[in-house]
Amino acid sequence: MMNNFFIDNKxxxxxxxxxxxxxxxxxxxxxxxxEYMDGxxxxxxxxxxxxxxxxxxxxxxxxxxxxxxxALDHDTCTIEDFKALLSPAAEPFLEEMAIKAxxxxxxxxxxxVYIFTPLYIANYCENYCVYCGFNCYNHIHRMCxxxxxxxxxxxxxxxxxxxxxxxxxGESRSxxxxxxxxxxxxxxxxxxxxxxxxVYPLNTDEYKYLHECGAxxxxxxxETYDTDVYESLHLMGHKRVWxxxxxxxxxxxxxxxRGVAFSALLGLSDFRKDALATALHLYYLQRKYPYAEMSLSxxxxxxxxxxxxxxxxxxxxxxxxxxxxxxxxxxxYVGITVSSRExxxxxxxxxxxxxxxxxxxxxxxxGDHESKYTGKESGDAKGDEQFEINDSxxxxxxxxxxxxxxxxxxxxxxLYV
Numbered sequence: 325m326m327n328n329f330f331i332d333n334k335x336x337x338x339x340x341x342x343x344x345x346x347x348x349x350x351x352x353x354x355x356x357x358x359e360y361m362d363g364x365x366x367x368x369x370x371x372x373x374x375x376x377x378x379x380x381x382x383x384x385x386x387x388x389x390x391x392x393x394x395a396l397d398h399d400t401c402t403i404e405d406f407k408a409l410l411s412p413a414a415e416p417f418l419e420e421m422a423i424k425a426x427x428x429x430x431x432x433x434x435x436x437v438y439i440f441t442p443l444y445i446a447n448y449c450e451n452y453c454v455y456c457g458f459n460c461y462n463h464i465h466r467m468c469x470x471x472x473x474x475x476x477x478x479x480x481x482x483x484x485x486x487x488x489x490x491x492x493x494g495e496s497r498s499x500x501x502x503x504x505x506x507x508x509x510x511x512x513x514x515x516x517x518x519x520x521x522x523v524y525p526l527n528t529d530e531y532k533y534l535h536e537c538g539a540x541x542x543x544x545x546x547e548t549y550d551t552d553v554y555e556s557l558h559l560m561g562h563k564r565v566w567x568x569x570x571x572x573x574x575x576x577x578x579x580x581x582r583g584v585a586f587s588a589l590l591g592l593s594d595f596r597k598d599a600l601a602t603a604l605h606l607y608y609l610q611r612k613y614p615y616a617e618m619s620l621s622x623x624x625x626x627x628x629x630x631x632x633x634x635x636x637x638x639x640x641x642x643x644x645x646x647x648x649x650x651x652x653x654x655x656x657y658v659g660i661t662v663s664s665r666e667x668x669x670x671x672x673x674x675x676x677x678x679x680x681x682x683x684x685x686x687x688x689x690x691g692d693h694e695s696k697y698t699g700k701e702s703g704d705a706k707g708d709e710q711f712e713i714n715d716s717x718x719x720x721x722x723x724x725x726x727x728x729x730x731x732x733x734x735x736x737x738x739l740y741v
Contacts (some may be wrong), residue, residue, distance in 0.1 A: 344461050347452060347559040357555040357564050364568045365527035365575065371608045372570050378403075379549050379601040387411035396420055401654045406603065409650035410596050418646055425652035425678040432657050436734045437726050438681040439719065440488035440520070443477055445469045445508055447690050449494035451561030453547075455592065455625065458494040460561070467690040468499050474508050477693045478515045484685060484719045487735040488518040490543070495524035495563055502530050506537040513538035517736040520585075524562065525572035531579025540738075541583035541617065542576040544569065549601035550593040557592060574609060583617030584609075585661070590639045590647070591625040599647045603654055610658075619659035619681070622648055624666070641670055645677075652678035664713040668725070671715060676729055684722035686713050 346353045360366055387408040395405035396417065408414060409421060446468040449458040457464065469477065481489065491508050493500040505523055512519040521534060522543040531542065548554050551566050558564045573584035586606045588598035606618050624639050644666075651660055662671050662679040664686040671682055687693060717725065726733040 340461070344452070351555075354555070354559055355564060357558065357566050358551065359565070360568055361562060361565055363527075364562075364565065367528075367571055367575060367578070369571060369574055369612075371574070371605070371612070372567060374608055375549065375570075375601050375604050376551070378604050379597050382407060382597050382600050384411040384596050387413045389413050389416070392417050395653075396424060403604070403607075403654075406650060406654040407600060409653060410599055410647065414646060414650070415642070418642065418649070421646065421649040421653065422677050425649040426676065428652050428656035429678050429680065433659075433680050434732070435730065436680070436732045436737075437675045438488075438659070438734045438737060439486070439684050439722060439726075440490055440518070440681065441481060441486050441683055441685045441719070442490040442492055442522070442688070443474075443481065443693070444492045444688055444690050445474055445477075446493040446496070446500040446504075448496040448499040449561075450496045450498070451563040452559045453561075453563060454557050454559065455589075468504075469691055471507055471511065473691055475511050477691065478511060480693045481685065482515040485723075485735065486685065486719055487516055488520070489516045490520040490522055490683075491539075492522045493524070495561065497524065497562075502526065502533065506534055509534055509537035509539045518738055525569050526575065526579075528575045528579045531576045531581055533579075535580040539581065541585065542573065542581050543585035543587070543621065544572040544576075545587045545589055545621070545623070546570060546602070546605070547589045548593040549588060549598055549605075553593040570605075573605075574612075577609075577613050577616050581616075583619065585619045585621055587621035587623060589623055589625060590644065595639045595643065595647070599650070603651055606655065606658065617659075619661060620651055620655070621661040621663065622651070622679075623663055641666075644670075645674065648674055648678045664715040666714055668715045668717060672725060672729060675726065675731060682722065682726075684717055684719045686716065688713060 384407065391408040392411070392414045395401060395408045398405055414421065447458050447464070448466050448468055449460050451459060452461055453459050478489070489512050491505070491512060493505065505521070509519055519539050520541045520543060521539050525544060546569060547557070554566050563569065573586065576584050586602050588602045590598060602620060606620060610616070610618050622644060624644060648660060648662070659680045660678055661681040662674055664683050671679070675682060723733045
């Protein structure tokens with residue numbers, strides 16, 4: 325159940341403040357982040373152990389320029405080659421990596437770039453994640469759109485020409501439950517060709533229900549694969565349970581979802597090790613479910629409201645470019661998304677090399693698409709944003725910019741028959 329102070333937008337009770345302080349200062353009062361909570365489905369899978377073993381044993385400083393040279397010369401990139409391409413030794417080879425990545429992208433995706441937009445429908449959250457603007461202790465305006473408001477937002481977005489939407493909520497089962505998300509999926513199916521979800525992790529039967537409601541794919545950010553760092557950042561709530569989150573994509577596939585996406589939030593921990601683990605998570609799951617569509621996202625930390633300690637500079641653009649190029653060389657057939665967390669300049673450049681999907685017309689707030697898309701104020705209250713974006717281009721602007729780069733913008737690449 326959600327405590328009352330989660331909904332309070334102005335102040336926290338004395339009891340809540342005391343609990344927050346204890347969670348931050350006394351690890352013994354926190355639950356075990358590796359133990360499942362009641363109601364969480366456990367599945368049998370060896371992928372978690374494989375990924376954690378690789379993460380914990382990865383010593384990127386042992387790789388040399390010779391290792392990187394060999395990796396670039398190989399026709400097929402092995403796991404060991406991928407480790408070399410993520411290492412500091414690969415930084416002087418970035419131009420060569422970019423050329424090889426661009427060639428691989430052309431072989432598998434041509435010159436196409438896919439465009440989508442996110443729609444946040446609720447920002448209530450029952451987790452205390454110290455880096456997230458939605459966290460339950462943050463003083464923000466909370467909002468949960470009703471069905472009429474959701475449909476209105478969707479109409480505005482669809483009128484812009486967008487054909488794929490990604491639905492997002494805060495992680496609150498008590499406010500935005502599975503049936504609420506299912507209603508949003510059914511509405512989205514009326515207006516969009518593809519419907520994605522980025523919500524709290526669910527059980528297999530719940531993913532099956534949402535797929536039947538119209539959802540095509542599921543995105544889950546593991547945030548970090550470093551279980552110790554994860555424990556120190558996720559102090560309370562269901563999101564605290566690392567293994568339940570890790571296995572979300574597999575449960576989604578078992579529930580019938582067509583595709584799944586993976587990501588670490590680069591900058592929370594060692595970004596090279598997190599990049600390795602993210603790619604291997606996909607790599608091993610792809611071999612278990614070869615029919616599934618799988619993709620990678622590459623987000624960095626962005627500033628959040630009421631917390632000036634969160635910043636995007638822990639991983640620099642050159643390092644992000646290295647990661648994305650290494651992803652493409654290791655997994656040439658996989659889609660790579662670069663979000664509006666990044667600048668327009670960076671995104672314009674990386675789509676010519678390795679990225680295949682970008683967002684446009686983005687807002688991470690709740691209920692503000694009419695003002696953003698049309699300039700008209702709806703008069704309804706708005707919910708605060710999850711984080712600051714860095715690229716606010718509209719669909720038309722993004723479409724034109726991609727075309728001007730000699731690339732082909734794509735709004736839908738999947739047909740139901």
